Amino acid sequence: MKFTQPWGRQRLSFLLEKAASREAKMWKVYVPKKPSSQDTDISPAQRDEAVRWLTELHSRLQLYPETLVLAVSILDRFLAPIKARPKYLRCIAIACFFLAAKTCEEDECVPSLRELAASSSCGCSPSEILRMERIILDKLNWDLHTATALDFLHIFHAMVLSCRSGFLDSMLGLNRSQHLALLTQRLYHCLADHTLIQLRGSMLALALITLELETCCPDWLALTIDLLKRAQINSSELIRSRELVARRLSTLRASLPPNTVYIYQPLQSQTALRHPVEEMEVDDFFDGIKRLYNEDVTTTITVQEGATPATGAITSGGGGGGGSSSPCPPLQPVSAS
Structure with a gap:
């Protein structure tokens, strides 16, 4: 879900409802x-x-x-x-x-x-x-x-910024793309943990965003309650999810050397950004994230x-193989015979 412009609260609510509906249709308990x-x-x-x-x-x-x-x-x-x-x-x-x-x-x-x-x-x-x-x-x-966890992360992040647009600059010194890049790196870390598969994408994203708000936003609890209401998620479920995600993120922070300071030097600017957070490859990562906002800087096989x-050893079938130089077939459903 690539946002190219800021969205109003009504539009964000529509996107959230649409994503939640799709998730409810596709989600299966792990x-x-x-x-x-x-x-x-x-x-x-x-x-x-x-x-x-x-x-x-x-x-x-x-x-x-x-x-x-x-x-x-x-x-x-x-x-x-x-x-x-x-x-x-x-x-x-x-x-x-x-x-x-x-x-x-x-x-x-x-x-x-x-x-x-x-x-x-x-x-x-x-x-x-x-x-x-x-x-x-x-x-x-x-x-x-x-609807993936990243879709919900984008929506929740935009919802927070729609009512607290200044907290990034005042509390973290980051613009929205840099902050979203940071949260997305944490999401990557969570995806590599099978114990978190039990969480729906919306729940994983909400846990990530509210854990971040707790560390940098004085009225994080009010924002969390608002997100809970808009996402129609039970608070007890969120508390449990936050515990699981916090435990996973603690392994990411524990792997870093003590007293580490990471410096981000933009290519077009000589102003360095110093932020004591977990290591992330900003040069490779930020270029992809900034496009989101148009910013310059058991069936058995x-x-x-x-x-x-x-x-053909996989007995559940599949279509023709094609040679090593064959183009991949287009993504379209098989017509009913």
């Missing part, structure tokens, strides 16, 4: 899988590792934040009801990432399949990724559009041992 001693299913820890791998790839390619968050959403929606061997996880993850890039990015910014396979070192050929992509689309009924996706 059911943790039972641990197994056999190498027959992807473990939560392996899922987290795949998300971190996608995050690193996304940073190198400098794509929109929406691409990464949607890729993780597709990955989780796909893995929730199926079983697949861990050795196919990277093929699944890179196919989810490719689908998300084609959904969120401008056409000229979408990496070619050959380039993506090579730069990611996923160990899959382009034809294998294409076959996995078709399997994912079939399992998700060709419906990739869902049986994977047979020894087979590969390209050989």
